[in-house]
Amino acid sequence: MTALTITRPDDWHLHLRDGAMMRAVLPYSAQHFARAIIMPNLEPPVVTLAQATEYRDRIMAALPDGMKFTPLMTLYLTEKTDPDDVTAAHNSGLVKAVKLYPAGATTNSNSGVSKFDTIRPTLERMAEIGLPLCVHGEVTQNDVDIFDREAVFIERVLDPIRQKTKGLRVIMEHITTKDAVDYARAQDETLAATITTHHLVINRNHILAGGIKPHFYCLPVAKREEHRLALRTAATSGEPRFFLGTDSAPHTDANKLLPCGCAGCFTAPNTMPILAQIFEDDNALDKLEHFTSLNGPKFYGLPVNKEKMTLTKKPMQFPSHVNTDDGPITVFDPGYDLHWSVI
Numbered sequence: 001m002t003a004l005t006i007t008r009p010d011d012w013h014l015h016l017r018d019g020a021m022m023r024a025v026l027p028y029s030a031q032h033f034a035r036a037i038i039m040p041n042l043e044p045p046v047v048t049l050a051q052a053t054e055y056r057d058r059i060m061a062a063l064p065d066g067m068k069f070t071p072l073m074t075l076y077l078t079e080k081t082d083p084d085d086v087t088a089a090h091n092s093g094l095v096k097a098v099k100l101y102p103a104g105a106t107t108n109s110n111s112g113v114s115k116f117d118t119i120r121p122t123l124e125r126m127a128e129i130g131l132p133l134c135v136h137g138e139v140t141q142n143d144v145d146i147f148d149r150e151a152v153f154i155e156r157v158l159d160p161i162r163q164k165t166k167g168l169r170v171i172m173e174h175i176t177t178k179d180a181v182d183y184a185r186a187q188d189e190t191l192a193a194t195i196t197t198h199h200l201v202i203n204r205n206h207i208l209a210g211g212i213k214p215h216f217y218c219l220p221v222a223k224r225e226e227h228r229l230a231l232r233t234a235a236t237s238g239e240p241r242f243f244l245g246t247d248s249a250p251h252t253d254a255n256k257l258l259p260c261g262c263a264g265c266f267t268a269p270n271t272m273p274i275l276a277q278i279f280e281d282d283n284a285l286d287k288l289e290h291f292t293s294l295n296g297p298k299f300y301g302l303p304v305n306k307e308k309m310t311l312t313k314k315p316m317q318f319p320s321h322v323n324t325d326d327g328p329i330t331v332f333d334p335g336y337d338l339h340w341s342v343i
């Protein structure tokens with residue numbers, strides 16, 4: 001096959017940041033993706049409908065003329081979130097999900113949740129009104145090894161929340177383990193899981209063997225090869241519960257290359273060519289559209305995009321860096337040549 005036309009994709013987990021960084025990275029998402037679920041972990045976080053509305057306006061103001069892109073906003077769940085504000089956010093039509101960060105789990109998660117009982121009224125309300133919960137699924141206790149934090153979260157936090165809150169729609173975000181794939185497969189249609197581009201490409205050796213590679217460091221951290229293979233099987237299966245959330249998470253090189261560097265891979269510019277290659281290698285090109293364009297809208301109850309995207313078989317050159325007024329950002333390098341391009 002030398003050309004593939006699919007429904008224009010969406011990104012169900014994206015960090016656009018703000019200010020100079022947002023202006024630099026937004027065009028890379030907008031050139032390929034029609035819509036994206038926009039992560040609320042700004043400093044300060046996007047907690048209320050009023051903040052989400054202002055952030056959305058800043059995104060639209062930064063969108064270059066002639067580009068079409070719809071940001072689907074999220075609220076950052078805190079122990080003080082007001083269920084009535086969540087209902088108002090849902091009714092506004094601007095906010096499509098609420099995001100749960102366990103406090104301390106990742107970048108700008110300090111305002112997240114420590115005592116999960118405190119968010120019960122909000123979760124009950126979300127189940128009632130049908131607003132989905134996006135979950136960063138890692139425990140944060142220091143006695144739990146960082147490579148085990150996702151599996152332990154499923155058992156200790158996620159499953160109890162779902163048992164207590166029947167009907168709550170949950171997205172397990174950026175899953176990294178076979179445990180998460182197996183859990184997702186055993187649940188009803190109220191549960192879905194997103195998978196990133198980079199977790200389909202790298203395992204933990206890529207980060208740590210032969211020298212430390214800060215640009216492969218993200219959270220949840222990449223796991224053993226057997227887990228990467230489980231993610232590939234899930235992504236390429238076409239099953240409705242699995243869809244793309246790139247978790248494209250730009251940080252300047254200055255902030256990545258520190259003694260305590262930031263977590264995040266910036267994959268917005270080359271995600272679609274990387275995915276086409278992965279699906280081709282796994283004999284699943286016919287499932288690419290399900291993963292990138294069909295399964296997500298179905299879970300969120302949104303229409304599938306009307307526009308199309310064509311990928312053609314020709315070498316894709318991507319920039320090694322994107323420059324911003326805050327400094328350069330390194331683009332995720334899968335470590336091999338890419339031979340699909342978006343035309």
Ligand code: NCD
Pocket residue numbers: 015041106107136217218219220247249250263264265
């Ligand atoms: C994200 C970020 O930088 O905001 N980092 C990451 O490694 N994925 C936060 C997150 O989604 O965990």
Ligand code: ZN
Pocket residue numbers: 013015039247249
């Ligand atoms: Zn993220």
